[in-house]
Amino acid sequence: MKKIFIAALLTCIPLALASCGEQNDDIPVPPETTDDSGIYDEYMTADDLVGDWSSWDGDNGSQIVFDFVNSEYTYRTWYGRIGTGALCGSLETESAVQLEFDDFLYDLVRTEDGFTLHQNGQSAAEDLDGLFFKKSDDIMPDIPLSTLDGLWQNALGETLVIDTGRMEYIAASRSGLSSGTIYDKHDGRGPYLFLNGFAYPRISYDGSSLELFFTPSETQTPDGSFSGVFYTDADAGLYSDIEKAEFTDIAGRLWYYDGVNYFAVPDDYTLDADGYAYDENGNIFAAGWIGDVYDPAEDYGDGWADIRD
Numbered sequence: 001m002k003k004i005f006i007a008a009l010l011t012c013i014p015l016a017l018a019s020c021g022e023q024n025d026d027i028p029v030p031p032e033t034t035d036d037s038g039i040y041d042e043y044m045t046a047d048d049l050v051g052d053w054s055s056w057d058g059d060n061g062s063q064i065v066f067d068f069v070n071s072e073y074t075y076r077t078w079y080g081r082i083g084t085g086a087l088c089g090s091l092e093t094e095s096a097v098q099l100e101f102d103d104f105l106y107d108l109v110r111t112e113d114g115f116t117l118h119q120n121g122q123s124a125a126e127d128l129d130g131l132f133f134k135k136s137d138d139i140m141p142d143i144p145l146s147t148l149d150g151l152w153q154n155a156l157g158e159t160l161v162i163d164t165g166r167m168e169y170i171a172a173s174r175s176g177l178s179s180g181t182i183y184d185k186h187d188g189r190g191p192y193l194f195l196n197g198f199a200y201p202r203i204s205y206d207g208s209s210l211e212l213f214f215t216p217s218e219t220q221t222p223d224g225s226f227s228g229v230f231y232t233d234a235d236a237g238l239y240s241d242i243e244k245a246e247f248t249d250i251a252g253r254l255w256y257y258d259g260v261n262y263f264a265v266p267d268d269y270t271l272d273a274d275g276y277a278y279d280e281n282g283n284i285f286a287a288g289w290i291g292d293v294y295d296p297a298e299d300y301g302d303g304w305a306d307i308r309d
Contacts, residue, residue, distance in 0.1 A: 043096030044108035044115045055140060056114065056133040064133060065140050066097075073099050075128075075188045076140055079264035080202045081213060083190030101128055101188035125215070126189070145184075145191060147207045151305070153234035154286040157294025158226050161305045162193075169193050170305055171226065172296035177304060196222045204261045208232050208239035211263050224279055228286025229256065229263055236290045245288055247271050256287050263287065 049056075049066045056064050061078030066087060073087045086100040098105050104123060108115040114134035119127055145164045152160040161170040167182040184191040193199040197220045199212040210230050214222035231239050241259025248255055254265040254277065269277040269285050277285040296304045 042110055044110050045095070046097055048110070048115075049097060049108075055136045055138050057136040057138060059132045059134075062131065063136070063138065063140055072186070073188070074140060075101070077202075079213075080204075081190050081200055082140075082143060083184070083188045084186055085188030086186065099188070102126060103187060128188075141205050143203050143205070143207070147203055148182075148191075148201060148210070150232055151234060152210060152230035152232055153236075153294065154226070154228040154230045155236065155289050155291040156228070156284075156286045157291055158230075158286065159234070159294060159296055160193075160226070160230060164191075169195070171195055172300065172304060173225065174294065174299065175225070177296065177300050194220075195226060196220055199226065202263075206239075206261075209258070209261060209263075213266060224281055224283025227266075227279075227283065229258060234293045240290075242288075242290050247275065247277055247288065256285070258287065 046068055050068060054065055056066075058064065058078070063076040065074045067073065068087065071087050072084050074082065074084050076082045088095075088098050088100075097108050099108070099117075100106070102123070102125060104127065105120045106128060107118040107120065109118050111132065114132060116130060116132045117128045119129035148162045148164050150162065152162065157174060159172040161172075162182070163169070164182065168179065169182055170177070170179045172178075178195075180194040182191055182193050190200055193201070193212070194217070195212070196214055197217040198215045200215070201210045201212055203210045208231060211228070212226055212230075216222065229236075229240075236242070236258075239258075239260065244257070244259035246257050247265065248257060249271075254269065254271060256263045256265055256277070265277050265285055266279075268279045271277050276288050279285070
């Protein structure tokens with residue numbers, strides 16, 4: 001079983017102002033907080049975000065950690081996807097801190113016991129606008145990108161072979177064999193596979209299982225394949241307790257419990273009378289049973305996973 005190392009989170013004060021995104025006229029300069037305009041009271045500065053506290057919990061179950069040494073933040077969604085993004089602001093200029101998420105800048109608007117994120121601009125995609133964060137002593141899990149390496153398989157036999165050294169993957173199923181690239185824009189959303197659009201992995205803390213969350217790209221849209229829970233080395237029996245598996249509603253959200261870990265079921269799935277979850281097109285969420293282990297070599301030959309050589 002892969003081991004996850006929990007790293008101590010840095011809270012060092014920055015020495016210089018870090019930039020967010022590309023340097024062009026489209027990106028505003030963080031507001032200065034040294035005048036009498038009241039901005040100092042309105043926005044969080046680096047001094048507010050370092051010291052005894054490095055971690056902040058969101059009111060939707062998310063978490064954010066600031067690292068001014070590397071001019072970046074790490075954001076964990078309520079369902080566990082983790083990504084890093086650019087952070088700007090320093091004590092030297094006493095400017096307000098801003099973070100960049102999915103190509104949009106966010107102000108950290110001060111509140112009595114934390115801050116609220118305010119998006120500069122509007123987007124129809126995922127955004128953090130309006131999320132409230134308060135100080136926390138929780139440690140965010142440090143899950144190295146290399147945790148994705150190896151072979152993964154879900155209950156339908158859909159198989160992924162991932163090599164983060166090459167930033168490539170192979171996807172195999174009884175329906176076909178394909179390959180693609182892995183990329184991380186460092187926009188706060190985390191690494192993704194170019195698979196049925198953008199497939200963002202959410203890895204369990206113990207590194208034994210993962211789930212993909214899909215968003216459309218310009219050329220591809222999710223088709224219901226490669227859903228559900230994937231287990232490393234195709235060994236669902238080792239890393240789950242299927243007799244305890246169930247789908248359950250928690251605070252209005254559908255979750256799948258495999259007897260060991262909880263997995264958020266994407267919003268477009270609903271629970272059916274048979275006890276399994278399906279999307280609007282009738283595609284099953286591949287979890288809740290242990291299927292026969294599928295060997296892609298049966299269909300594509302022994303060299304199907306050459307990426308691992």
